[in-house]
Amino acid sequence: MSLSNPHALAIAYAPSTPVSHVQFDACLRPWCIALAIYLLAMTWLMLGEGDFVIADWLYALRGGGWRLREHWLTVGVIHKDGKMLSQLMWLGTAIFTGIIWHRPEWRAWRRPLLILMASVVLATGVVAMIKHAVPMQCPWGLQRYGGSGMHIGLFEAWPVNIPRNACFPAAHASSGFAWIALFFFFLHVRPHWRWWGLGFGLAMGTVFAASQELRGAHFLSHDLTTIMICWGVSLLLYGVFRGRAQA
Incomplete structure (x- = not known):
């Protein structure tokens, strides 16, 4: 198939399943299950000091210290x-969206592409806003790991005499996890590719998250929160715009 024939390409890659055939409930249910698991995990990580168990292990991996902080x-x-x-x-x-926008044969791709772009921007934006609104120490800044700060829990009042730090949730990981939105994009245009889209977003975010944890920039709870936010934002936009498409 020649790339010089956009009409043929559009036919070949047109959405293979109407949006109305994809049930929103089928997407909401896994997120609700994940939310329940997330809340249980956060109970152990934040209240049961699971974050410290994992961070202690990472800190000791290379003889004590965040050796990969400036690697x-x-x-x-x-x-x-x-x-x-x-x-x-x-x-x-x-x-790509701009190129195909005025091509009638690519009309079916317009809304999915806009939703994809909006999901990525909104997910990373929400994470950034929460991060700057909620004070939280990074592991590398704690006395426990060679820093000078004291640990203050998420639900504890932040002392007025201590500078506010912005480390929760994980902003860099959101640059990867935001692409979980590819799952919903492919639900619109190629449903059988959706798991590849989900896997890509999860893999990219996991690499970013693991790197930051190895540097001492974040606890695991920070990254799990970012996953849920990115997934939730993508799901919300999918539900909203899917409903409008059916109206």
């Missing part, structure tokens, strides 16, 4: 280049 791989490649990759992916999606 070229975690900082240069995964953090800086990883963030740029996510931004370029969004930009590429926007450019």
Whole structure:
């Protein structure tokens, strides 16, 4: 199939299943189950000190200390280049959307692409807003791990004489987990590809999250919260715009 024939490409890659055939309840149920698991996990991580159990183990991996905090791989490649990759992916999606916008044969792709872009922006934005609104220490800043700060729980009052830190939830991981929205994008255009989309978003976010935990930038609870936010935002937008499409 020639790339010079956009009409043929549009026919080949047109949505294979009408949006109305994809039940929203079937997408909501897994998120609700995940939410229940998340709440149980957070109970252990934050109230049962599970975060410290995991962070202690990571801290001791290389003889004590966050040896990968300034490593070229975690900082240069995964953090800086990883963030740029996510931004370029969004930009590429926007450019592609602009190219096909006035082509009638690609009409069925317009709404799914807009929802995808909106999901990524909104998910990362919500995580960033919460992070700046909720004071929380990073592991590397705690006395327990060689820093100078004291641990203050999520639901504890933040002392007025202690500078506010912004470490919850995990913002960098959201650059990857936001692409969980690919699951819902493919539900619109290629339902049988949806699990590949979900796997890509989870894999990208997990790499970013693991790197930050190895650096001492976040606890596991921070990353799990980011996953639930990104997934929830994508699910919400899918439900809202799906309903409008059926109206």
